[in-house]
Amino acid sequence: MASPFLAIDIGNTRLKWALYDAAHPGAALQAHGAEFLDHIERLADGPWADLPAPGAMLGCVVAGDAVRRRAEEQIVERFDCAPRWVVSSAAEAGIVNGYDHPTRLGADRWVAMIGARHRMLDAGPARPMVVVMIGTAVTVEAIDAGGKFLGGLILPGHGIMLRALESGTAGLHVPTGEVREFPTNTSDALTSGGTYAIAGAVERMVQHVRSHCGAEPACYMTGGAGWKMAPVMNGDFELVESLIMDGLLVIAQARG
Numbered sequence: 001m002a003s004p005f006l007a008i009d010i011g012n013t014r015l016k017w018a019l020y021d022a023a024h025p026g027a028a029l030q031a032h033g034a035e036f037l038d039h040i041e042r043l044a045d046g047p048w049a050d051l052p053a054p055g056a057m058l059g060c061v062v063a064g065d066a067v068r069r070r071a072e073e074q075i076v077e078r079f080d081c082a083p084r085w086v087v088s089s090a091a092e093a094g095i096v097n098g099y100d101h102p103t104r105l106g107a108d109r110w111v112a113m114i115g116a117r118h119r120m121l122d123a124g125p126a127r128p129m130v131v132v133m134i135g136t137a138v139t140v141e142a143i144d145a146g147g148k149f150l151g152g153l154i155l156p157g158h159g160i161m162l163r164a165l166e167s168g169t170a171g172l173h174v175p176t177g178e179v180r181e182f183p184t185n186t187s188d189a190l191t192s193g194g195t196y197a198i199a200g201a202v203e204r205m206v207q208h209v210r211s212h213c214g215a216e217p218a219c220y221m222t223g224g225a226g227w228k229m230a231p232v233m234n235g236d237f238e239l240v241e242s243l244i245m246d247g248l249l250v251i252a253q254a255r256g
């Protein structure tokens, strides 16, 4: 019988976790949650206290070694399974890594591309892809129809953009505004500026992929703030909250 599988994604803002009934794509989600990094120590005695024990876990972490160790303490304290973390490599689960130094690619980016490729092939014939993650930072990846990661953009996320503007100016200390085509107050101008900066970068990457690959890319969006960006995107963007968890399930199955 299959045993439960624990997937963990540790970004620079939050640790996201999901427990599945087995370690393969399409497995049933049994429980999930997210903790800000300051609250990782609550996991074992809090949200994880009543979970069935996973037979294995796999995660990705870009938040640094100290945070990874704090998460490992919780995993080991609560569950009898070894912490395992994905490291970006030259090739895995259908994606070939075009980075100059493949292991320097953020593991979350690598895993999300693997999840997206699996989803795209499930839906139909192979196409190029643009994979966008809206987290603490924003990443915009280009993948060709053969599964080669061509390269990607890194931008500041909404929060970092606003904090940078606040700390670098005298007059920009205002509450969050609305996204407007023609903002007429400072709050709306800041919120709209950040949103359209991201949307514009994504649109450029879609153009680059379209002309490089000669085909319309399948476009996926994920990350904690993906729901804020998805409504303003031009073109067909599929919002998939679980893209990283999906990628972890694909990798776990491929590794057996």
Ligand SMILES: Nc1ncnc2c1ncn2[C@@H]1O[C@H](COP(=O)(O)OP(=O)(O)O)[C@@H](O)[C@H]1O
Residues within 6 Å of the ligand: 010, 011, 012, 013, 014, 015, 134, 135, 136, 137, 157, 158, 159, 223, 224, 225
């Ligand atoms: N409920 C929420 N809690 C925390 N951040 C949120 C929430 N909803 C949206 N966000 C936005 O999502 C971003 C964090 O997304 P997340 O995917 O957790 O990032 P990371 O993977 O970098 O830890 C924050 O910068 C914030 O703007």
Ligand SMILES: CC(C)(COP(=O)(O)O)[C@@H](O)C(=O)NCCC(=O)O
Residues within 6 Å of the ligand: 011, 012, 013, 062, 104, 105, 106, 107, 108, 109, 134, 135, 136, 137, 138, 139, 154
């Ligand atoms: C780009 C990132 C900071 C994104 O982090 P996140 O927003 O998910 O917290 C992370 O993937 C990272 O640290 N990458 C390493 C550098 C690189 O991918 O080139």
Ligand SMILES: [K+]
Residues within 6 Å of the ligand: 009, 010, 011, 012, 108, 133, 135, 223
């Ligand atoms: K992330």
